[in-house]
Amino acid sequence: MSESGNKKALVIGAGLSGLAVAARLSSLGIQVDVFEKSADFGGKAGILNQGGFIFDTGPSLFTLPDYVDEVFRYCGKNPRDYFSYTRLSTLTHYFWEDGYHLQAPSDIQLFAKRVEASGADSADAVKKFLSHSKRIHELTEKVFIRKSLHKVTNYLGRETLNGLLHFQELDTGISMEKAIRKYFKDPHIIQLFMRYATYNGSNPYKAPGTLNVIPHLEFGLGAYMPEKGIRAIPEALYALCRDLGVIFHFNSEVERIETRKSNVSGLRVNGQSISADYVVCNADIHTAYPKLLPDVQMPKANRKQEQSSSAFIFYWGMDAVFDTLDVHNIFFSRNYQQEFNSLFEDLKMDEDPTVYIHISSKVCPEHAPPGKENWFVMVNAPQHRGQDWIKIKEQLRKTILRKVGSVLNKDLAPLIVNESWTSPEDIERKTASFRGSLYGPSSNSRFAAFLRHPNFHKKYKNLYFCGGSVHPGGGIPLVMASAEIVSHLLIQD
Numbered sequence: 001m002s003e004s005g006n007k008k009a010l011v012i013g014a015g016l017s018g019l020a021v022a023a024r025l026s027s028l029g030i031q032v033d034v035f036e037k038s039a040d041f042g043g044k045a046g047i048l049n050q051g052g053f054i055f056d057t058g059p060s061l062f063t064l065p066d067y068v069d070e071v072f073r074y075c076g077k078n079p080r081d082y083f084s085y086t087r088l089s090t091l092t093h094y095f096w097e098d099g100y101h102l103q104a105p106s107d108i109q110l111f112a113k114r115v116e117a118s119g120a121d122s123a124d125a126v127k128k129f130l131s132h133s134k135r136i137h138e139l140t141e142k143v144f145i146r147k148s149l150h151k152v153t154n155y156l157g158r159e160t161l162n163g164l165l166h167f168q169e170l171d172t173g174i175s176m177e178k179a180i181r182k183y184f185k186d187p188h189i190i191q192l193f194m195r196y197a198t199y200n201g202s203n204p205y206k207a208p209g210t211l212n213v214i215p216h217l218e219f220g221l222g223a224y225m226p227e228k229g230i231r232a233i234p235e236a237l238y239a240l241c242r243d244l245g246v247i248f249h250f251n252s253e254v255e256r257i258e259t260r261k262s263n264v265s266g267l268r269v270n271g272q273s274i275s276a277d278y279v280v281c282n283a284d285i286h287t288a289y290p291k292l293l294p295d296v297q298m299p300k301a302n303r304k305q306e307q308s309s310s311a312f313i314f315y316w317g318m319d320a321v322f323d324t325l326d327v328h329n330i331f332f333s334r335n336y337q338q339e340f341n342s343l344f345e346d347l348k349m350d351e352d353p354t355v356y357i358h359i360s361s362k363v364c365p366e367h368a369p370p371g372k373e374n375w376f377v378m379v380n381a382p383q384h385r386g387q388d389w390i391k392i393k394e395q396l397r398k399t400i401l402r403k404v405g406s407v408l409n410k411d412l413a414p415l416i417v418n419e420s421w422t423s424p425e426d427i428e429r430k431t432a433s434f435r436g437s438l439y440g441p442s443s444n445s446r447f448a449a450f451l452r453h454p455n456f457h458k459k460y461k462n463l464y465f466c467g468g469s470v471h472p473g474g475g476i477p478l479v480m481a482s483a484e485i486v487s488h489l490l491i492q493d
Contacts, residue, residue, distance in 0.1 A: 009490075010035065010267050010274060012254050012292070013282030015043025015431075016476060017466040019237035020071045020483035021280050025490065026244040027075035030278070034246060035269055037253035037432075042234035043282075043467075044431050044438070045476075051418040053317040053374040054367040056230040060358040060376060061199075061328065063217045064477035065224050068233060071480065072240060074487075083236035085226040086363070091218050092328040095407045100188050103326070108219050120186035129183040129193070133216035136170055140213060145472045145481050148455050148489060171209025172446050179209030191336050195354070198380055200473055201308025201439040203340045208446050217477075225327065225363050233476065257281070257292045257463065264463045278462045280486055284469045285453050286434035302453045306444055308474065309343050309380045310424035310436035312389075312396060316375040317368070317418040324408065325373075327362045331355040331404050343382050344444070349392055353379040355400055372417070381424050383435035389423035439474030440467075449473075455485045456493075464490060 007030045011022045014036035026032045040046070044058035065085055072079035091104045102118055105111050108130055112123035171179045180193045196214040197204035204211075226232040241248070249269070256268040257279055266275040281288050289298040297303075333339045333354045342350035358376040361368035368374045377400060405412045424436030434440075441452060453470040457463040466482040468474030 006031065007277045008033070008275075009278040009280060010276040011280045011282060012257075012267070012288075013037075013043065013467065014041035014238075014248065014250075015282050015467055015479070016045055016234055016237065017468070017479035017483045018043070018280070018282030019234060019241055020068075020480055021282070021464075021466050021486050022246045023071055023075050023237060023240045023244055024483060024487040025278075025280075026241065026246050028487075028491070032241075032246045033249060033274070033276075034241070035249045035252045035254050035267065037251070038430075039250050041238045041248070041250075042231070044427075044433070045230055045234045047229075047231040048315055048420070050315060050420060051317055052369045053315075053372070053418065054229070054360075054364075055315045055374055055376055056358075056360060057313075057315075057422070059230050059476055060360070060378075062224045062226060062230060062233070062476060064221060067477040067480040067484075068237075070484070071237065074484075075240060075244060077240060077243070079236070082239055083226055083228075083232045085224045085232075087222045087224050088327060088363070090326045090328075091223050092330055093324070093326045094188075094192055095329070095331045096188060097332075097334060097403070097407060101407075102188070102192070104192075106219065106222055111219065115189060121184045121189050125183050126189075129180070129212075130215060130219050132183075133212050133214075134220050136210060136213035137216045137220070139170060140210065144449055145478065146484070148471065148485050171212065174209050176204040176207050176209050176211050179212055180204075188332075191332055194336060195330065195332075197443075198309070200443055200475060200478075201310075201380075201437065202443040203344050205337055205340055206344075206444040208443070208448075210449075211443060223328075225360070227364070229360050229364050229367060254283075254292060256294075257288075259293075259295075259460060262459060262461055264460045278464065278490060280464045280466060282465075282467045284432055284434050284440070284467070285465065286469065287432045288465075296459065299453065301451045302441070305441040305448070305451060306344070307383045307435050307437040308439035308442040310383050310427055310438055311378050311422075312349070312381040312393070312424065313422045314375070314377040314397065314400070315420045315422075316377055316416045318373045318375050318412075319371075319415045319417045321371060321373055322359075322408065322410075325357065325359060325362075327359055329357040329359070331357070331407055339380075343380055344442075347382040347385050348387070349379070349381060349396060351399070352403070353396075353399070355379055355404055357404070381436075383437055384424035384428050385435065387424075389425050393421055393423065434469070438468075440469035443473075455482060456489055461493060 011034045022032045046057040048055040069079040094102045112126035116123040194204035333352045339350040356378045428436040464486045
């Protein structure tokens with residue numbers, strides 16, 4: 001890594017990607033200042049201490065840990081000096097209201113045997129599908145995730161050529177659902193694998209079959225939990241930044257990105273102009289353009305992109321321990337297609353939503369008092385478009401308690417000793433995510449990956465973008481990848 005003299009970079013936003021890019025740039029000898037409008041770092045990856053129960057308020061699943069570890073190694077540090085994690089032996093416990101349930105171990109051979117033993121599809125079908133998922137990953141990771149899709153030079157290498165030569169293997173021309181049905185007949189297993197579309201807030205009936213790469217990230221590469229929970233990740237990145245000399249300015253809302261001809265000259269914060277050689281924007285592009293770049297129009301393709309789904313979350317402190325539940329649990333809806341139609345077409349909560357329950361106290365006992373559990377209860381929700389979320393909350397609470405209680409054969413309401421909740425409107429307000437979208441644009445079209453906003457600005461040569469609203473997408477691994485791409489682009493430029 002080469003030194004960069006006395007160059008200065010300003011980063012807008014201390015979310016996960018903002019932290020990662022700040023560390024990477026600082027390790028190059030660039031002076032880095034981070035401006036965060038809130039009083040804390042981490043963005044969506046927050047934490048809630050509620051009556052002795054501790055909840056990660058944002059991401060709950062940790063895959064591809066190397067994407068985080070690489071930030072520390074790039075900066076010449078040992079990631080284990082900052083945080084540690086363990087691989088989960090059970091990925092998810094799945095439940096259906098017809099009585100079928102399936103515990104998915106991380107071992108592919110064991111999972112395939114369990115599927116067959118349950119009377120669903122064959123073990124061979126499971127292994128063939130997951131082998132296909134692995135193949136998609138091999139063809140796409142270095143081409144579509146690790147590099148900018150908006151630089152012509154990135155299409156000239158051997159890896160890109162190999163990906164293009166095998167483009168038909170990526171199932172871009174059919175939906176996830178149709179691709180999955182080529183392998184399975186049992187509706188439970190089909191629904192189980194279709195749920196992976198929700199990992200980037202998309203609709204499996206519309207998103208391309210390429211997204212069937214996601215199961216490999218869990219079954220092939222593993223799901224993990226950091227010691228002390230997901231919040232340990234932003235805490236580790238923040239500590240790394242501080243060790244590298246990054247300067248943070250909290251409660252400092254950026255008013256404008258200042259420009260001069262074909263370059264940006266810095267930022268305006270609290271009425272004061274701060275000059276810099278580079279600016280990196282970790283804010284949602286739908287916030288950045290109208291507020292920070294009011295004289296510049298967002299690219300037309302990005303203005304028209306459909307946003308991903310949002311979420312409605314309850315944080316319940318439960319006065320019981322449920323041995324039948326694991327760290328990750330899914331209670332499926334009866335009509336999956338109707339649920340996604342409600343989310344994306346009608347922009348409303350479905351009457352029978354799929355319920356996800358994350359219980360970090362299963363592996364982080366400090367997250368709940370003895371004999372109790374912390375339930376992070378989430379359902380997919382439409383983007384915020386003025387819905388009455390308080391009214392929705394009352395009905396949704398009843399629906400979840402009935403649905404989950406009937407499967408567990410337990411009256412759950414009396415066991416809730418404290419609770420709070422977050423709506424899509426809250427997510428938009430707290431994180432400035434456009435319409436409360438969790439992952440920026442959805443992937444509900446064949447070329448969605450190519451239409452995401454690039455990690456650089458085509459007019460202003462020293463302005464860069466990272467985070468979930470730009471390439472390559474939302475979720476912990478992808479926002480880490482966007483930080484990596486920005487650091488490489490900045491060096492090249």
